[in-house]
Amino acid sequence: MSDYPPLTFNVPAPELRPGDTPDFSDVDIPRAGEARRPAVDVDPKDIRDLAFTIIRVMSRDGEAVGEWTCDLGDAELLEGMRHMMRLRAFDARMLMAQRQGKTSFYMQHLGEEAISCAFQRALQKGDMNFPTYRQAGLLIAQDYPLKTMMCQIYSNAEDPNHGRQLPIMYSSKEHGFFSISGNLATQYPQAVGWAMASAISNDTKIAAGWVGDGSTAESDVHAAIVFASTYKPPVILNIVNNQWAISTFQGIAKGESGTFAARGHGFGIPALRVDGNDYLAVYAVAQWAAERARRNLGPTLVEYVTYRAGGHSTSDDPSAYRPKEEGDAWPLGDPILRFKGYLIKKGIWSEERHVQTEAEIADEILTAQKEAEAIGTLSTGSGPSARDMFEDVFEEMPPHLIKQRQEAGY
Amino acid sequence: MPKMTMIEAIQSAHDTAMERDEKVVVYGEDVGFFGGVFRCTAGLQEKYGPTRCFDAPINESGIVGTAIGMAAYGLRPCVEIQFSDYVYPAYDQIVSEAARLRHRCAGDFTCPLVIRMPVGGGIFGGQTHSQSPEAVFTHVCGIKTVMPSNPYDAKGLLAAAIDDPDPVIFMEPKRLYNGPFDGHHENPVVPWREHELGEVPEGYYTLPLGKADIRRAGEAVTIIAYGTMVYVAEAAAAETGIDAEIIDLRTLLPLDLDTIVESVAKTGRCVIVHEATRTSGYGGELAMLVQEECFYHLEAPITRVTGWDTPYPHAQEWDYFPSPERVGRAMQQVMEA
Numbered sequence: 001m002s003d004y005p006p007l008t009f010n011v012p013a014p015e016l017r018p019g020d021t022p023d024f025s026d027v028d029i030p031r032a033g034e035a036r037r038p039a040v041d042v043d044p045k046d047i048r049d050l051a052f053t054i055i056r057v058m059s060r061d062g063e064a065v066g067e068w069t070c071d072l073g074d075a076e077l078l079e080g081m082r083h084m085m086r087l088r089a090f091d092a093r094m095l096m097a098q099r100q101g102k103t104s105f106y107m108q109h110l111g112e113e114a115i116s117c118a119f120q121r122a123l124q125k126g127d128m129n130f131p132t133y134r135q136a137g138l139l140i141a142q143d144y145p146l147k148t149m150m151c152q153i154y155s156n157a158e159d160p161n162h163g164r165q166l167p168i169m170y171s172s173k174e175h176g177f178f179s180i181s182g183n184l185a186t187q188y189p190q191a192v193g194w195a196m197a198s199a200i201s202n203d204t205k206i207a208a209g210w211v212g213d214g215s216t217a218e219s220d221v222h223a224a225i226v227f228a229s230t231y232k233p234p235v236i237l238n239i240v241n242n243q244w245a246i247s248t249f250q251g252i253a254k255g256e257s258g259t260f261a262a263r264g265h266g267f268g269i270p271a272l273r274v275d276g277n278d279y280l281a282v283y284a285v286a287q288w289a290a291e292r293a294r295r296n297l298g299p300t301l302v303e304y305v306t307y308r309a310g311g312h313s314t315s316d317d318p319s320a321y322r323p324k325e326e327g328d329a330w331p332l333g334d335p336i337l338r339f340k341g342y343l344i345k346k347g348i349w350s351e352e353r354h355v356q357t358e359a360e361i362a363d364e365i366l367t368a369q370k371e372a373e374a375i376g377t378l379s380t381g382s383g384p385s386a387r388d389m390f391e392d393v394f395e396e397m398p399p400h401l402i403k404q405r406q407e408a409g410y
Numbered sequence: 411m412p413k414m415t416m417i418e419a420i421q422s423a424h425d426t427a428m429e430r431d432e433k434v435v436v437y438g439e440d441v442g443f444f445g446g447v448f449r450c451t452a453g454l455q456e457k458y459g460p461t462r463c464f465d466a467p468i469n470e471s472g473i474v475g476t477a478i479g480m481a482a483y484g485l486r487p488c489v490e491i492q493f494s495d496y497v498y499p500a501y502d503q504i505v506s507e508a509a510r511l512r513h514r515c516a517g518d519f520t521c522p523l524v525i526r527m528p529v530g531g532g533i534f535g536g537q538t539h540s541q542s543p544e545a546v547f548t549h550v551c552g553i554k555t556v557m558p559s560n561p562y563d564a565k566g567l568l569a570a571a572i573d574d575p576d577p578v579i580f581m582e583p584k585r586l587y588n589g590p591f592d593g594h595h596e597n598p599v600v601p602w603r604e605h606e607l608g609e610v611p612e613g614y615y616t617l618p619l620g621k622a623d624i625r626r627a628g629e630a631v632t633i634i635a636y637g638t639m640v641y642v643a644e645a646a647a648a649e650t651g652i653d654a655e656i657i658d659l660r661t662l663l664p665l666d667l668d669t670i671v672e673s674v675a676k677t678g679r680c681v682i683v684h685e686a687t688r689t690s691g692y693g694g695e696l697a698m699l700v701q702e703e704c705f706y707h708l709e710a711p712i713t714r715v716t717g718w719d720t721p722y723p724h725a726q727e728w729d730y731f732p733s734p735e736r737v738g739r740a741m742q743q744v745m746e747a
Contacts, residue, residue: 128482128483130479160515160516160518161514161515161516161518162516164513164514164516165514165515169514171514171515171516171518171519172518173518173519178482178519179511179514179515179518179519181506181507181514183502183506183507186475186502186503186506186507188475189471189472189475189476189478189479189503190475190476190478190479190482190507191479192472192475192476192479193475193476193477193478193479193480193482193483193487194479194480194482194483195479196476196479196480197435197479197480197483197484197485198483199461200435200461200462200480200485201483201484201485207479219471219499220471220472220475220502220503222469223469223471223472223475224472224475226467226469226472227466227467227469227472227476230467391513391516392512392513392516392517393512393513393551393552394512394552394554394575394576395512395517395520395575395576396575398620398663398664399620399664399667399668400664400665400667
């Protein structure tokens with residue numbers, strides 16, 4: 001007989017489930033401007049605290065405060081606003097298109113628009129993102145044609161992927177946007193490898209890997225961080241913590257203590273935790289990490305604290321596992337509303353201009369949608385040929401595929 | 411012409427590829443300073459520096475995952491998995507990523523990548539150093555699978571694999587590294603320097619992927635083999651006196667079906683030999699193809715000799731390993747049918 005009491009098994013659970021009243025009062029939200037901005041060549045062990053705080057720039061009063069305040073000009077700020085608004089409106093339109101049966105599936109960014117839109121600003125032509133399915137802002141912020149995105153979503157004849165991938169699995173080498181896989185976290189070591197290649201080639205380009213809170217649990221994330229800490233390539237390792245992996249709260253991937261950012265510490269990688277709903281903070285932190293990469297100082301791990309305000313995808317119903325009001329109660333607010341408040345306070349934006357811009361963007365999206373749908377949707381118009389399915393398995397089609405294509409009647 | 415072991419030939423393939431193309435990068439566990447546990451990358455770090463040949467952490471999905479990123483960047487990584495038995499952590503990266511990248515983005519990004527790995531038994535490696543997992547790769551669309559059986563082919567095929575625009579799984583039968591092996595383990599090892607295929611040009615050359623080699627011309631029965639089993643089949647033919655035509659596939663995918671069909675149409679009999687386990691093994695695919703293409707030429711049922719459907723044993727290695735006697739019995743059986 002053991003003298004010890006019986007063991008118990010720990011399964012973390014979120015505090016709130018459907019029917020509960022959202023309450024984030026125990027979430028520690030540091031004041032904007034509180035976190036210090038270290039030099040980019042800082043010793044990682046001297047900034048361990050920055051992996052446990054939340055770096056924030058925009059105050060409640062709509063002002064940019066503290067050492068992370070950045071130098072974006074008025075035109076760039078307004079452009080940033082437009083990017084986020086365009087992404088949100090695009091999502092709304094494509095969600096509706098999915099509900100109308102024009103495509104099979106869609107994934108929106110609601111509440112997370114600031115992260116990919118602001119991050120892209122820190123990159124230069126030639127740099128490479130290895131995104132997940134929720135970073136279309138990286139394309140939008142480069143004025144990637146909305147019509148082309150829609151053609152991909154509709155899998156029509158002008159889909160750059162030739163109808164071979166699920167909707168939103170974009171790819172554009174030209175825009176530094178690596179082909180989205182759909183297999184979670186596989187892109188993380190690839191981003192590190194791409195950055196290793198840049199360093200091996202004595203190039204000046206940098207890479208950015210992206211992963212969600214849930215997927216940080218994948219072995220590939222460990223692999224990526226090991227390789228990043230060993231070879232110190234120019235890579236930014238982004239973790240978008242939107243609190244939910246489909247129905248699973250972030251505590252299942254992370255456990256109930258620490259932060260995702262803090263995982264960089266064991267590897268000697270500088271780690272920052274940032275308010276993902278703060279356009280200015282996201283940009284400032286991305287810029288800091290990019291500067292480190294460009295100056296050959298190696299990788300940086302960044303956790304973006306945000307909230308997935310919508311469903312995981314069109315196949316998901318969040319009301320089944322979390323309170324409906326949770327998103328509204330989220331203490332970091334809405335990225336577009338917060339940025340709007342900041343721009344208005346700064347005197348370069350107004351409610352009227354906001355409404356007017358919304359209307360302009362709606363027109364722009366509708367025009368693109370009409371053009372895309374004139375080519376085809378998943379169920380109508382012209383799509384990629386069945387014959388084309390046999391192409392690109394290899395550069396040169398081997399005999400067995402030629403034979404199968406003939407057998408299929410193409 | 412110099413004589414080389416298969417190890418030296420593989421090292422030479424790396425060397426000539428790195429010499430002519432600075433985009434070729436070589437890494438893996440123990441691959442850099444030490445030159446690999448089998449010495450296939452010996453001297454490369456010294457010659458080309460640690461940025462082109464280096465040691466990797468013990469993390470196969472990391473090795474392959476980073477190599478995919480490098481290939482997408484525009485380098486030509488050639489990575490080593492220390493034993494094919496260790497490749498499974500990288501399986502997702504190989505199957506879901508390397509193999510499908512070109513297709514899923516219609517060529518926007520591609521993945522010219524070679525993943526080398528020693529395969530097969532006969533070295534008392536037990537279940538974790540003896541496997542032949544070729545069928546788990548030939549089943550995947552978008553990757554090529556190559557398995558040479560001698561130094562000359564190994565160098566030419568590896569050079570071609572490194573040049574190839576698509577990912578290639580390059581399997582090296584480790585029992586053949588130092589000499590041909592016909593399954594008679596009680597006999598002394600025959601070194602490659604005493605074998606004609608140990609003659610390997612020093613310079614760069616390639617052999618086409620997807621082209622089989624007829625290692626013994628014959629009229630009575632076709633034996634389809636690859637890797638170590640080529641020599642087992644040769645021994646079986648010599649010992650039974652049956653006039654077998656022995657095909658060394660060299661590349662499993664894409665498969666040189668024409669050579670197989672031409673041979674079986676002539677002999678009317680077919681024995682397939684592989685060291686890997688039987689069920690869902692590559693032999694099943696080969697048998698079906700022969701049936702589809704050669705049914706009206708067949709004089710006897712197609713037969714296969716394989717490893718058993720058990721984990722590769724340690725003490726019972728020679729009861730597992732397909733021996734010349736087993737292959738010979740299968741040949742006699744199809745001759746008598």
